[in-house]
Amino acid sequence: MNRLGRQTIVFKNKPRVVGSYTVVGPKEGRGNFAKFFDKILEDDLFGEKSYEAAESKMLKFAITEAIKNANIDKTQIDALFAGDLMNQIISSSFAARKLEIPYFGLFGACSTMAESLIMGSCYVDGGFARYAACATGSHFSSAEKQFRYPLELGTQRPPTSQWTVTGTGCTILGNDDSAGIFVECATIGKVVDWDVTDANNMGAAMAPAAMSTLKAHFEDTGRTADDYDLILTGDLGKLGSEILMDLMEYNGYKLGSNYNDCGQMIFNNTQKTFMGGSGCGCGASILNSYVYSRMNKGMLKNVLFIATGALMSTLSSQQGNSIPAIAHAVSIKFGGK
C-alpha cells in the first residue's frame, strides 16, 4: 500500500511538476508578488461581459499557457482536475468546454488547488495519465456577488474579513525525470467543524481543519515542522494563521519562521484587505508562481502546501448552520528521483 498512517498517501513514482502558469487581477498585480505572476490583467473583466465569464476565461488561459509552459501538446494531457467557488463550478466546467481534455470537476472550496494536485498525482502515479492538469481560480467580484453583497452597494467590510483573490493557477504534472520539482506525499483532510458561524471570519472557521491535517501529517510521517523549508497554508489570513500557530503549539508542534500563509502574504498593508487574501486563487497563484520559482532556483527544497477550504454555502449559513472546513496537505520537493 502507498500509505502512511490514517490520512497520508505516498506517490512512489514521484509525479513531476513539468509546467505551471498564473493569471491574476490588477489589485494582485500591485501586491507583494507582482514580479512572480505570469500574467497580470489590466482589467479584471478580461474583455468579457461578466465577472463569471472573466473568471472562466482566466482559468482556461492559465491551463492553456501552463500546457505551453510544459512544452507539450494538449492532446498529451490525459486529465484535467479543476474546480472553483462558483455554484456548480461553472468557471471550471465552462473553461473545459473547448479544451477537449477528459475532465474531473472538483469542489473543495479554497482547498481545491491541493485537492486537484492530489488527484492529479494519484492519476499520474497510478499510470492513468501521461500528463495531468490541476487548476483552480477565484475572482473577487464574482465571489462577492455570490457569497456576500452586490458590489454596487459598497457594503462596509468587517475587520476579520478577507479579500477574495482574483487569480488562477495551473500545475501540469507528468513523469518527466528532467523536471526537478515533484509531489512526494499528501495528507488528505477530514471535514472539521468547530461551530464557527461567522462567514466574515473564514480564517477562524478553517484554522481547526488546517491544524487537524497538519497534526495528522506530522503523526503519519513522523516529521516535524523543522523538516520543511516552508509550510504554507492557502488562505487562513492573518487571524487564521495566528489561530493555527496557537492550536499547533497547544498540540506540541511549534510553527516558526518557516511557516507562512498565502492570504497573509499576497497583498501589502496599504491595500486595505484587512486579514489578507482568500479564495481558491490565493494559494493557487502563489504556489504556481513564487513557490515553484523559488524551488527551481534551489532556494526552497521541501515545501508543505496546505490549502484550506470553508465548505458552506449562502443557504447553509442562512439556515443557521456552522461552517465545516477541510484542509489537504501536499509535500512538494525539489531533487532527484
Next chain:
Amino acid sequence: MNRLGRQTIVFKNKPRVVGSYTVVGPKEGRGNFAKFFDKILEDDLFGEKSYEAAESKMLKFAITEAIKNANIDKTQIDALFAGDLMNQIISSSFAARKLEIPYFGLFGACSTMAESLIMGSCYVDGGFARYAACATGSHFSSAEKQFRYPLELGTQRPPTSQWTVTGTGCTILGNDDSAGIFVECATIGKVVDWDVTDANNMGAAMAPAAMSTLKAHFEDTGRTADDYDLILTGDLGKLGSEILMDLMEYNGYKLGSNYNDCGQMIFNNTQKTFMGGSGCGCGASILNSYVYSRMNKGMLKNVLFIATGALMSTLSSQQGNSIPAIAHAVSIKFGGK
C-alpha cells in the same frame, strides 16, 4: 500505462464492490424499483427541518449503512469521494462532518456517481486506500427550490421536463477477492456543449455528451454494444435516451434492447414525471440496488454504467449561456480476478 486510447483507463487490480446501500424518497418507493431499494423514506424530510438537511442526512445514512453492508469498520475506509447538486455541495460536505473519513468533494452534476466510482477505483487500484466510499445523491425538493421555482408556487412542468429523484446511493470499493463485482475500466468524459439552452430539456443537453463518451469507449476498447449485457445511462430520460440512440446509430453503433436509462426506468407511467427521473440520485439509486443485485445473482455480467451531468448553474442560464454536459462510463463486471 493503465490506459487504452485517449479517454479510457484500466484498473489492473480490479477494485471490488464490497458493499452498497440506497435510500430513496416515498415517490421513488412507489416506482418500478421499490423492491430493490434498501430504505424507502415515509417522509422526504427524514425528520429534519429542511430538505437540504434531509438530503445530507440521506447521504450520511447511505454511506454509514454501505460500510456496515461491506462488513467493515469506518476506520478502514481511507477515502470518501462524494458530491451532489447543491451549491458548494453542502449535502456531501455536511454529511462528511461526523464521519471522520478523509474526504474528496466532487462536482460532476448528475455524472457524480460515475465520477466518484472512477476516482475511488483509481485510489484503490493505485494502492492509496484499503477501502473507498463513493457516494452521491439528490433530493427533488431541494433541487426544485435551487434550480427552478419554489414548490409552493405549483409551477406547471413542461412536457420535456424530468423529475429530480430523491435518492442516494453509496458503493464501497476494496481489494477483497471474495466479492464478485469489480470495476474493470472507465472512459472519462470531455465537456460537450451543443448549444442547448433549455434548462427544462436536460436529456437533449446531455445526450451528445453520452454519445461522445460511449463512442470514445467503443473506439478505445474495440468493443461494441454487444459486449455488454446492459448499457445503462444515468438520467437522460425518455427523450434524451431516444436522442442518444439516434446519435449512436448515426455514428455506426446500434444500441438495442440491452440499452436502458435509469431516468426512463425509475418511475412508472402513472407517476406524472413526463420524461422520467433525473438527478445524481437517479443513477446512484438504481446502480447501487437493482444493478448490483442482478449482478450478484448472475443475471448480469457485463454492465456499462454511463452517468451524465448537465454542468450549468441558474446564473449561467440567466446570463444566456448554453448547457455544457459531461458523461463518464464505468465498465462493471461480475467474475473472477
